[in-house]
Amino acid sequence: MDAKLKETILNPIFKGNPITVLVLGICSSLAVTVTLKGALVMALSVIVVTGISSLILSLLRNTIPGRVRIIVQLVVVAMMVILVDQILKSFEATYAIDKQLSVYIGLIITHCIVMGRIEAFALGNKPWPSFLDGVANGVGYGLILIIVAFFRELLGSGTLFGFDILNRFGYVPNNLVILPPFALILLGCIVWVQRSIQKDLQEK
Amino acid sequence: MNTNNNVYTVIYTTVIVVVVAALLAFVSQSLKSKQDANEKAETISQMLTAAQYGTKADLDKLSNVAKLDKYAQEIDKAFIINLSGEKLGDLPLDKVYGSKDLKRQNYNIKGGANKTAEPEIPVFIFKNGRTVVPIYGAGLWGPIWGYLSFEQDACTIGGAYFDHESETAGLGAKIKDDPSFQASFVGEKANFADANVFDIVKGGAPKDAEGKSLIDNKIDAITGATMTSQGLDAAIDTWLAAYAKYFIGAAPAAEKNPCQCASCPCEECPCDCHCTPGQDGCHCPGCECPECSGNMKHVEE
Numbered sequence: 001m002d003a004k005l006k007e008t009i010l011n012p013i014f015k016g017n018p019i020t021v022l023v024l025g026i027c028s029s030l031a032v033t034v035t036l037k038g039a040l041v042m043a044l045s046v047i048v049v050t051g052i053s054s055l056i057l058s059l060l061r062n063t064i065p066g067r068v069r070i071i072v073q074l075v076v077v078a079m080m081v082i083l084v085d086q087i088l089k090s091f092e093a094t095y096a097i098d099k100q101l102s103v104y105i106g107l108i109i110t111h112c113i114v115m116g117r118i119e120a121f122a123l124g125n126k127p128w129p130s131f132l133d134g135v136a137n138g139v140g141y142g143l144i145l146i147i148v149a150f151f152r153e154l155l156g157s158g159t160l161f162g163f164d165i166l167n168r169f170g171y172v173p174n175n176l177v178i179l180p181p182f183a184l185i186l187l188g189c190i191v192w193v194q195r196s197i198q199k200d201l202q203e204k
Numbered sequence: 205m206n207t208n209n210n211v212y213t214v215i216y217t218t219v220i221v222v223v224v225a226a227l228l229a230f231v232s233q234s235l236k237s238k239q240d241a242n243e244k245a246e247t248i249s250q251m252l253t254a255a256q257y258g259t260k261a262d263l264d265k266l267s268n269v270a271k272l273d274k275y276a277q278e279i280d281k282a283f284i285i286n287l288s289g290e291k292l293g294d295l296p297l298d299k300v301y302g303s304k305d306l307k308r309q310n311y312n313i314k315g316g317a318n319k320t321a322e323p324e325i326p327v328f329i330f331k332n333g334r335t336v337v338p339i340y341g342a343g344l345w346g347p348i349w350g351y352l353s354f355e356q357d358a359c360t361i362g363g364a365y366f367d368h369e370s371e372t373a374g375l376g377a378k379i380k381d382d383p384s385f386q387a388s389f390v391g392e393k394a395n396f397a398d399a400n401v402f403d404i405v406k407g408g409a410p411k412d413a414e415g416k417s418l419i420d421n422k423i424d425a426i427t428g429a430t431m432t433s434q435g436l437d438a439a440i441d442t443w444l445a446a447y448a449k450y451f452i453g454a455a456p457a458a459e460k461n462p463c464q465c466a467s468c469p470c471e472e473c474p475c476d477c478h479c480t481p482g483q484d485g486c487h488c489p490g491c492e493c494p495e496c497s498g499n500m501k502h503v504e505e
Contacts, residue, residue: 031373065213068216072216079224083228090238091238092245096264
């Protein structure tokens, strides 16, 4: 694999992470990280939407009229989001999670990561790298979501994926962890850790 | 190719929108039956929650098939009534009223331009003696609906469960997510004799010295969700008023009054008196019936 493609895949996961570095998608990362299951489904949905819409728009990139390109992007992204939502609603296993995520699945359409990557990458690159770029950005977003959800579910409910973990040892769940502000505190800690590893992100 | 040409732009956008619309319509149609089955199982688990067959969290652990089985096992009677409380006919025992069915009936109850037929509202009686009725109305951002169960005295609330489409997470969404809000309905008494059947009170419902909610028709609203609370209050009032005649008629014969209380000598009253739930428990303000000795309120049948 050539270096450029590798960079495309690895950059969004750590060095240029959409949440901790670009600070995109904060709203949903506070809202859907109460349980690991919810965070996982949200992460997968975003990966599918960013990956496939980047692929479709990259295939269409030479035919899209410049003046209406944002509208065309929106149509494709909205289509993907509705498809994901409809599919989640159809399966017994995901129906309850879809209900729990409620508006946030639909709100993927307004996700800055999706439109941002299409505008900045997919419209100027070949389909395969665009697809990888979309998927990698989704993974970068999902990774942070899962880290935050791991701590919030463990400390807030004493469970992981609904199975009792800390609860077994008489742990009393901390309600603060369930509330959105704690997600922000956790995100702050993650940004702190990342910035102390990656010195070039620190402002002089 | 000149992609900035006007004709090209119009044709391009038209084609892409038509293709996407056709695809979405196809997917939506082909997945509809599966989604309806999921929705029905969800409605059933909400009704079972209201009828106190377990908490929502426990019922959600069951598979769709298990939910349907449990419902089939526990449902006793289901029928539709009109606004006068008269029974119009039986419902098949596997028929439930989800939010779409309720929306149609809500228009019919409220009247106006959207009314398509006379209201036909469902009553579900479970084998544990509780009667479940639905409610439907407008929250802050979208529809809210739910199910209330009544004990055999036809006025004490046995359980409640509410659902919504798009209320604010953490605030209005608490009508669904906060079991303690739903639990606050239990034991309260609906006042079917009044148009204001039930109240969700901002600023706190009356409580006794120990801070327990009194047995009346008032509970606390949700902090930070005034509009959703008001919407739920209006939805409950509208729907329970539609059921009022049925419940007054369904009250056990021994207790002629839907809301009987020990301090009221209602049984000895020669006229048709209805005690109404008051501020401090169940008392009867100002009797207008000359034959009644106590402080009872006379309600015209």
